[in-house]
Amino acid sequence: MPQQSSKLADPEATADAAAEAVAESSKQQHATAESGEESGEEVAGMVEGGEQATEKKKKSRKKKIKSTLTGKGKEPEVGDPNAPAGQHLSKEQLNMLLDANPALKNELQAKSKGNESMDQMMRKLNVSELLTGLAPQGKNAKDMASHAFWKTQPVLSFDELASGKDKIVDGPIKDIDIEKVEKEPSPMYPGFEWVTMDLEDEKQLEEVYDLLGNHYVEDAETMFRFKYSPSFLNWALKAPGWRKEWHVGVRATASKKLVAFISGIPLELRVRKNVLKCSEVNFLCVHKKLRSKRLTPVLIKEITRRCYVAGIFQAVYTVGSLLPTPVSTCRYFHRALEWEKLYDVGFSPLPHGSTKQRQIIRYKLPNKTSLVGLRAMETKDVDSVLDLLKRYLERMDMAQVFTKEEFEHWMFPSEVPKEQVVWSYVVEDPESKKITDFFSFYNLESTVIGNKKYDVIRAAYLFYYATEVAFEKDKMLLKPRLNALVRDALILAKKEKFDVFNALTLLDNPLFLEEQRFGAGDGSLHYYLYNYRAQPLAGGIDIRNQSSEKHMGGIGLVML
Numbered sequence: 001m002p003q004q005s006s007k008l009a010d011p012e013a014t015a016d017a018a019a020e021a022v023a024e025s026s027k028q029q030h031a032t033a034e035s036g037e038e039s040g041e042e043v044a045g046m047v048e049g050g051e052q053a054t055e056k057k058k059k060s061r062k063k064k065i066k067s068t069l070t071g072k073g074k075e076p077e078v079g080d081p082n083a084p085a086g087q088h089l090s091k092e093q094l095n096m097l098l099d100a101n102p103a104l105k106n107e108l109q110a111k112s113k114g115n116e117s118m119d120q121m122m123r124k125l126n127v128s129e130l131l132t133g134l135a136p137q138g139k140n141a142k143d144m145a146s147h148a149f150w151k152t153q154p155v156l157s158f159d160e161l162a163s164g165k166d167k168i169v170d171g172p173i174k175d176i177d178i179e180k181v182e183k184e185p186s187p188m189y190p191g192f193e194w195v196t197m198d199l200e201d202e203k204q205l206e207e208v209y210d211l212l213g214n215h216y217v218e219d220a221e222t223m224f225r226f227k228y229s230p231s232f233l234n235w236a237l238k239a240p241g242w243r244k245e246w247h248v249g250v251r252a253t254a255s256k257k258l259v260a261f262i263s264g265i266p267l268e269l270r271v272r273k274n275v276l277k278c279s280e281v282n283f284l285c286v287h288k289k290l291r292s293k294r295l296t297p298v299l300i301k302e303i304t305r306r307c308y309v310a311g312i313f314q315a316v317y318t319v320g321s322l323l324p325t326p327v328s329t330c331r332y333f334h335r336a337l338e339w340e341k342l343y344d345v346g347f348s349p350l351p352h353g354s355t356k357q358r359q360i361i362r363y364k365l366p367n368k369t370s371l372v373g374l375r376a377m378e379t380k381d382v383d384s385v386l387d388l389l390k391r392y393l394e395r396m397d398m399a400q401v402f403t404k405e406e407f408e409h410w411m412f413p414s415e416v417p418k419e420q421v422v423w424s425y426v427v428e429d430p431e432s433k434k435i436t437d438f439f440s441f442y443n444l445e446s447t448v449i450g451n452k453k454y455d456v457i458r459a460a461y462l463f464y465y466a467t468e469v470a471f472e473k474d475k476m477l478l479k480p481r482l483n484a485l486v487r488d489a490l491i492l493a494k495k496e497k498f499d500v501f502n503a504l505t506l507l508d509n510p511l512f513l514e515e516q517r518f519g520a521g522d523g524s525l526h527y528y529l530y531n532y533r534a535q536p537l538a539g540g541i542d543i544r545n546q547s548s549e550k551h552m553g554g555i556g557l558v559m560l
């Protein structure tokens with residue numbers, strides 16, 4: 001359930017971003033699509049200890065690898081890879097997109113005062129601009145035809161979405177004949193080898209921690225990098241039903257250094273009325289020296305093969321960047337707990353016209369929580385909280401179907417690890433003794449890159465929550481209740497020495513983000529389904545990428 005590392009958006013920079021996106025789109029028209037033709041030799045030379053295979057072997061393996069990597073000849077070309085997406089669409093499709101996208105329409109109307117018609121301008125836009133309305137994260141997006149790998153995969157295409165969401169019928173994209181699934185992994189680049197990581201072995205867990213710690217997701221300005229602790233990885237990668245085979249690594253053959261990783265864990269996922277047996281794919285990581293060598297498609301194909309072999313034909317994953325084609329998109333929001341530290345490390349800007357002192361006061365919190373009956377969750381609460389959470393999540397279009405074992409693993413783990421990962425609280429009615437509310441958050445630090453004063457930011461991420469108030473007849477009661485719950489969550493997180501509290505626009509979060517002084521982040525999180533077509537789901541943001549109460553109820557799955 002990975003994500004783009006996000007920090008607070010600089011409000012002054014945002015206005016320029018849309019204009020830049022337009023300029024960038026014309027640059028992209030001339031950019032060449034990635035070929036996927038890098039040689040194995042080149043890759044082997046990149047990491048210390050990469051073994052040199054014999055010349056002959058290399059040549060024949062290279063041939064094999066090339067076709068495995070690019071999937072060339074397997075799928076028809078979708079169009080000219082250098083052409084902007086707008087060119088592939090009919091006039092009706094372009095009009096439909098404009099109707100669905102008032103922000104984009106305004107933007108183009110304002111610019112079309114010159115010689116170009118709206119229609120001509122639309123045709124120059126790339127697909128991310130068409131879909132997201134010039135959202136800044138679309139700047140580097142490619143169109144479907146340029147996705148040499150993704151265009152060969154059973155995922156919804158940009159064109160399918162553009163031709164009308166009502167035409168999309170939820171269901172699997174292709175049937176998998178388990179008998180025909182390859183029994184062995186595809187060849188690895190010379191000098192590297194497949195490995196199944198044994199995460200019961202502390203040393204191997206540490207290796208994954210090291211790889212991710214140095215090479216995992218960073219923000220766009222390379223200021224912060226996610227730092228998943230070994231305790232966190234142990235928790236995230238060993239969910240009930242976990243399989244060792246789904247912890248896939250690549251080692252340099254000579255040095256045995258771990259240079260790439262991808263993982264899956266099993267879950268049952270409800271998408272509207274359909275419950276899918278899925279894998280949740282996460283922690284894809286390639287050593288920085290091996291980037292842009294098309295190792296990613298090989299890793300994805302291998303985890304896919306291993307899932308298919310186990311009879312799992314669908315997957316869910318989240319990525320910060322735009323790929324074909326999100327089923328939903330959420331935005332990150334951040335609530336400062338230690339504003340001054342966040343300012344010092346460059347996470348939070350000082351808003352124009354404000355002062356440090358004013359910002360510190362703005363984010364000050366009381367020392368004590370205010371909800372009567374709030375306490376840490378206990379073993380005796382498990383059944384009632386699970387029942388409450390299940391009912392709460394049924395209100396969402398997409399959510400995990402939790403078993404008791406899964407619920408306990410994620411929200412009330414019996415083993416307390418070296419470093420605590422998850423915190424869960426309940427509200428118990430003092431009279432009836434019933435559990436009326438529940439919330440949880442988890443701990444994910446980020447390394448501060450190159451800062452002399454601070455090594456890490458301690459971030460609490462809002463995890464699952466639920467409240468009986470959601471089932472009251474009076475729908476207006478939910479907002480104040482969630483605000484009260486989240487306010488107490490902020491106070492508790494501050495007590496636990498967190499610097500910032502993060503939340504996405506999923507679940508009912510838009511109901512409290514503004515009131516609890518969360519600021520919009522510069523990162524988005526796209527949700528994807530593999531081998532499953534589904535009509536888009538609301539991600540809690542509007543067409544302008546703002547948190548929106550009118551766009552809730554889609555995403556009820558929180559990914560780590």
Ligand SMILES: CCCCCCCCCCCCCC(=O)SCCNC(=O)CCNC(=O)[C@H](O)C(C)(C)COP(=O)(O)OP(=O)(O)OC[C@H]1O[C@@H](n2cnc3c(N)ncnc32)[C@H](O)[C@@H]1OP(=O)(O)O
Pocket residue numbers: 001002003034146147148149150151215216217218279281282283284285286287290291292293294295296297300303304307308312313314315316317318319320323530531
């Ligand atoms: C049924 C079971 C199915 C199971 C499988 C379900 C699918 C699971 C999908 C995976 C879910 C992962 C969820 C997470 O963990 S998302 C977190 C990803 N990790 C990071 O961001 C960590 C830092 N970055 C890296 O380690 C590398 O930059 C990565 C590994 C991301 C790309 O390395 P590199 O930059 O060296 O690229 P390449 O030359 O090898 O390959 C280029 C091709 O790879 C496509 N690409 C790039 N980034 C991603 C990405 N994050 N998801 C999917 N595809 C991605 C790209 O569009 C291009 O294909 P195409 O555009 O030409 O078509």
